[in-house]
Amino acid sequence: MSFTAQAAAPPIVEAIGVSKRYGPTIALHEAQLRVVAGESHALVGRNGAGKSTLVGILTGLRAPDTGMVRFAGEPAPPIADREGWRQRVACVYQHSTIIPDLTVAENLFINRQPEKRGFISWPTLKREARALLDRWNVAVSEDMRAGDLRIEARQLVEIARALSYGARFIILDEPTAQLDGEEIKRLFVRIRELQAAGVTFLFISHHLQEVYEICQTVTVLRDARHIVTAPVADLPKDRLIEAMTGEQVHFGFADAAGRSPVRDAPVALEVKGISGEDFEDVSFTVRKGETIGISGATSSGRVGVAEAVAGLARFGKGEIRIEGRRLPSGNVPAALALGVGCVPKSRHDQGLVLPLSVADNGTMTKAGRMGPLGFIAPRRRAETTNRMIRELGVVTQGPEQPVSGLSGGNQQKVVMGRALATDPSVLVLLDPTAGVDVKSKEALLAVVERMRREGKAILVVSGEIEDLRTCDRVLVMRHGRVVAEKKAGWSDNELVAAIEGI
Numbered sequence: 404m405s406f407t408a409q410a411a412a413p414p415i416v417e418a419i420g421v422s423k424r425y426g427p428t429i430a431l432h433e434a435q436l437r438v439v440a441g442e443s444h445a446l447v448g449r450n451g452a453g454k455s456t457l458v459g460i461l462t463g464l465r466a467p468d469t470g471m472v473r474f475a476g477e478p479a480p481p482i483a484d485r486e487g488w489r490q491r492v493a494c495v496y497q498h499s500t501i502i503p504d505l506t507v508a509e510n511l512f513i514n515r516q517p518e519k520r521g522f523i524s525w526p527t528l529k530r531e532a533r534a535l536l537d538r539w540n541v542a543v544s545e546d547m548r549a550g551d552l553r554i555e556a557r558q559l560v561e562i563a564r565a566l567s568y569g570a571r572f573i574i575l576d577e578p579t580a581q582l583d584g585e586e587i588k589r590l591f592v593r594i595r596e597l598q599a600a601g602v603t604f605l606f607i608s609h610h611l612q613e614v615y616e617i618c619q620t621v622t623v624l625r626d627a628r629h630i631v632t633a634p635v636a637d638l639p640k641d642r643l644i645e646a647m648t649g650e651q652v653h654f655g656f657a658d659a660a661g662r663s664p665v666r667d668a669p670v671a672l673e674v675k676g677i678s679g680e681d682f683e684d685v686s687f688t689v690r691k692g693e694t695i696g697i698s699g700a701t702s703s704g705r706v707g708v709a710e711a712v713a714g715l716a717r718f719g720k721g722e723i724r725i726e727g728r729r730l731p732s733g734n735v736p737a738a739l740a741l742g743v744g745c746v747p748k749s750r751h752d753q754g755l756v757l758p759l760s761v762a763d764n765g766t767m768t769k770a771g772r773m774g775p776l777g778f779i780a781p782r783r784r785a786e787t788t789n790r791m792i793r794e795l796g797v798v799t800q801g802p803e804q805p806v807s808g809l810s811g812g813n814q815q816k817v818v819m820g821r822a823l824a825t826d827p828s829v830l831v832l833l834d835p836t837a838g839v840d841v842k843s844k845e846a847l848l849a850v851v852e853r854m855r856r857e858g859k860a861i862l863v864v865s866g867e868i869e870d871l872r873t874c875d876r877v878l879v880m881r882h883g884r885v886v887a888e889k890k891a892g893w894s895d896n897e898l899v900a901a902i903e904g905i
C-alpha cells in the first residue's frame with residue numbers, strides 16, 4: 404500500500420470513547436486508540452492505567468460500558484461471535500493460552516480439526532499444521548508437546564495460530580517479560596518480518612527502550628484516560644515518562660556504586676558448592692547489610708540457585724547455611740523457619756492467590772506464627788496488613804480487596820510485603836520488578852535498599868539492569884556456573900557482555 408493510500412484507509416482497529424468501570428473503579432474513561440494497518444503501535448502506561456482493560460475490550464472478552472470498537476471501519480462483531488473476533492484480532496499473553504499436554508499441531512487446530520467422515524484426520528491435521536508453521540517461518544516441530552516449547556517458540560506458535568484464523572492485527576502483552584537478551588533480539592527480528600508481511604502489532608511493554616526499538620507510534624494511557632498518541636520519534640523518553648506519570652520526574656533508583664563495601668558484618672547466607680538441576684558447584688556468601696545480585700540468561704541456572712536458597716528447589720551436593728544453621732534441601736517451611744523470605748519468580752503461579760484479599764495474601768506466610776493452629780487474630784492481621792499497605796505504598800481500596808483487582812505493580816508490592824511479613828534475615832528476590840512500571844519499580848527498589856540498611860542479607864536474582872544496580876556485587880552465571888563477579892560501578896555494556904559471554 405502506498406503511503407497516501409495507507410493514510411486514507413480506515414485504521415485496522417479503532418476504539419472510540421470507550422469507558423469501563425469495575426464497581427467504584429473507573430478502569431477506562433472515554434479512551435481512544437487508533438492503530439494504522441502495517442505499523443507496530445506501542446500502548447504504554449503505569450500499572451493500573453487501563454491497558455489490560457482496553458486489550459480485553461479490543462479482543463471482545465469484555466464489553467465496554469460505553470463507546471465502540473471498529474475494525475477496518477466496520478463495527479466489531481457481537482461479543483458472542485468468538486469466530487468473528489478471532490478473524491480480526493488476537494492477543495498473545497504473558498500467560499500462555501496453549502494447552503501443554505497437546506501437540507503443537509493439536510494446539511494450532513484446536514476445535515477445528517480437519518475431519519474425514521466425522522473422525523479427526525490426524526495426517527491432514529499434521530500436514531496442515533506443518534504448512535501453517537512453514538508459511539510463517541516458525542521452526543518448531545508440529546509433533547512436539549506444546550508444554551515442552553520454550554517461551555520464545557510458544558509465542559511464535561500462538562502468533563501463527565492467530566494468523567491462521569485470518570487475523571492480521573496482533574496484540575503482544577509484555578512479550579519480552581520472560582525472555583533474555585538474545586531471545587528478545589530474535590523476537591524483534593520476527594516482529595519486523597511479520598510487519599513487512601502485512602501484520603500489524605499492538606505492543607505492550609514496561610521497557611520503554613523496546614518501544615523506541617520496535618514501534619513507530621505510541622499511545623499513552625494514564626489514570627484510565629487517553630493522554631497522547633504520537634510517532635515515537637516525536638516523543639523523547641523524558642516526555643514519554645512525563646505523559647505516563649503526569650509529572651516531571653527524575654527517577655532515583657538506588658545505586659550501590661557509591662557505597663563502601665560491607666566487610667566485617669556477620670555472614671547471614673552461606674552457599675557452599677551447591678549443585679542442582681541446572682547449576683553446578685555454586686558458592687557465595689551474603690553478609691548482613693549486603694545486597695548481592697545474580698544475573699545471567701534465563702537458562703543460566705540463576706533461578707535454580709535462588710529457588711534452592713528459598714527452599715523452592717532441591718539441591719544435591721553442597722550446603723546452604725542461614726546464620727550458621729543448615730538448610731534442608733527443597734523445603735519451604737524449613738526455609739521460612741530459618742529466616743528466609745522470598746519473592747518468587749511468578750507472582751501468579753507461586754506468589755499470590757488471586758481471589759483472596761490483600762490481607763489474606765499479605766499475612767499468609769505468618770499463619771502459625773501469629774497464633775495457634777494458623778489462626779491469626781483479626782486485629783493483628785489488620786495491623787500487619789495496614790502497615791504493609793502504608794510502608795510499601797500499595798494502591799488498593801482496602802485490606803479486604805481481592806488481589807485480582809490490583810494492578811501488576813501493586814500485586815508485586817503485596818508479594819514483597821508477604822516476603823517481609825516474617826521479618827526474615829535473608830531475602831531472596833527473583834525478578835522483583837518484572838512487569839511493574841517505572842514508578843512502582845523505584846518504590847520497590849527503595850524498599851530493598853531500606854531492608855539492606857536495616858541489616859538484612861539480600862539476594863537479587865534478575866536480568867534487569869536497575870535491579871542489579873542496587874547490588875554491592877553481581878555474580879554472573881552461564882551454563883549453570885558462576886563465571887564472573889562484578890563489583891558495583893560496572894557499566895551496562897560491561898555487564899551485558901559478561902552475561903552474554905562476549
Ligand SMILES: Nc1ncnc2c1ncn2[C@@H]1O[C@H](COP(=O)(O)OP(=O)(O)OP(=O)(O)O)[C@@H](O)[C@H]1O
Pocket residue numbers: 425428429430448449450451452453454455456457807808809810811812838
Ligand atoms: N476484574 C477487576 N475487578 C476490579 N478492578 C479491576 C479489575 N480489572 C482491572 N481493575 C482495575 O482497573 C484499573 C485498570 O486496570 P488494568 O489492569 O486495565 O491496568 P493496566 O494498565 O493493564 O496495569 P498493569 O500494567 O499493572 O497490567 C486498575 O485500577 C485495576 O485495579
